[in-house]
Amino acid sequence: MTDLPYLKETPSQTAGPYVHIGLSPGAAGFDIYDHELGHDIAGPNAKGQRIRVEGLVIDGTGSPIKDVMLEAWQANAAGHYAHAQGGGPVEDGFRGWGRVITDFATGEWGFDTVKPGQVPGRNGTTQAPHISLWLVARGINLGLHTRLYFEDEADANAADPVLNGIEWASRRPTLIARRADRDGHVIYRFDIRIQGDAETVFFEI
C-alpha cells in the first residue's frame, strides 16, 4: 500500500541558550538590525486599558530560568487579532505579538500591552480575555504553549471553554495572572512553573 502524499512536519530542536542572537540580538549584546521585531505589542494607537505583565519561568528545582524567550499573541481590546482571519479590524500599529526576554541575572520578564477583549470560542461560545504564550529555551525541546487569563475577569473566566475544559479544576488557577497594581500602573503577575507543585497547564494545540 502506498503512503498518502502528505509531507511530515520538520522536527523541533531546542532554541538553545543563544536564541537571543537570532531573535533579539540587542539582548545578546550587539546592534545589527534597523529595528528588532516584537518589542511593541500594542502600538501607540491601541484603545483599551494599558497593562503590564510580569513574571518568572521556574524550573523543576524551583529556580528561575534565566535564558527563556517568550512570545505573546493576543487580540486587541475589541477582541480582534491582527490577522486576515482575526475577526475584525485593529488599530494602526497594533500587532498583538511580542517577544519577551528574561533578565539574564534574575530571570524576571515583563511586557507592556493593552488588555485583550473577549474573542469567539468554538461552537458559539465566548472565550475570556487571554494572552497566548509560547516559551522556548535551552532544555526545552519543543516550544511550550500556554495561556494567561486575568484574575479580575472572574465571570468571563468561569464561562471560558478552555479553562473549563481542563479536567482538574485545581490546575486552572495556574493560568490566572494575579493583579498587583504598582505606582498607579496595572500590573499582572504570571509565574510559569515548568514542573513540580502547581505545574502550569501547557497545551497541545
Add this chain to the structure above:
Amino acid sequence: MKPPAEYYQRDPDRHPPALTPGYKTSVARSPRLAPISLEQSISEITGPTFGPSDIGPLDHDLIRNYAKTGDPIGERIILHGRVLDENARPVPNTLVEIWQANAGGRYRHVNDRYLAPIDPNFGGCGRTLTDSDGYYFFRTVKPGAYPWRNRINNWRPAHIHVSVFGASFSQRLITQLYFEGDPLIPLCPIVQTIPDPTAVEALIARLDMNASVPLDSIAYRFDIVLRGRRSTLFENRLEGN
C-alpha cells in the same frame, strides 16, 4: 463567511519528547504532566504576519550584514530552500530567522565564553521573508563545531538555528539544521533527543552543487515543513454560529 479550518495535529513521534535525560538541561525543564489537548480557536489559527517593511535589504546576507572591515572568516555558503506545509503547499511571505556560531564555533553573545575568538565582521543572525513560492535564501559562512557543557566531552555538530512562523501560532517552529556528512551528528545528545532516525534526516541540509556559485560559494539545501491545514471542516464549528 466560511469558517477558517484547523491545522492537523502534531505527530508526537516526529518531535523530541520533553524529557530527554541524555540532554541534561531538559530534566528540570520538562513538564511532567501531559499537555491538555486544545481544540483550535481563533486564538490558535491566527498569528503574527510580517512584511517587507519589517526587514532590511541586507538582513538575509550574514556575510555583509555585520561586516566592519571586510568579509567574515570562513567557508562561504548559500543556504536555501522552501517552506512548505504538510499538504506540500508553499508557505509564502513568512518570516524565517536564523542564528549561528561563527566559523570558529563562537557565538556573539554575552553569555558565550568559549575560547575561540569572536569574528569582528560576523554578527551571526539573519532574517528573510519567503517569496510567493515559499522560497528563501541566505548567504553566510559555515559555522564551526564547538564544545558544550552536557557530558564532559560533548561537541555540537555544525548547525544553524532556524525560526519559522507560518500563517498561525499553531505552526510556530524553532529547529536546527545540520550539514550533510558531519560525523558529529550521530554523537550529539541534542540530535539524539529525536527518537526517529528518519526525522533526524529531515534536519540535515544537503550539499547542492547546482545552486553553488562557482569560485564563490557552496550551497546547501534545506526545506522546511510546517503543519498542514484541513481544507474542509465538518460538524464542529471553529467559531461563530
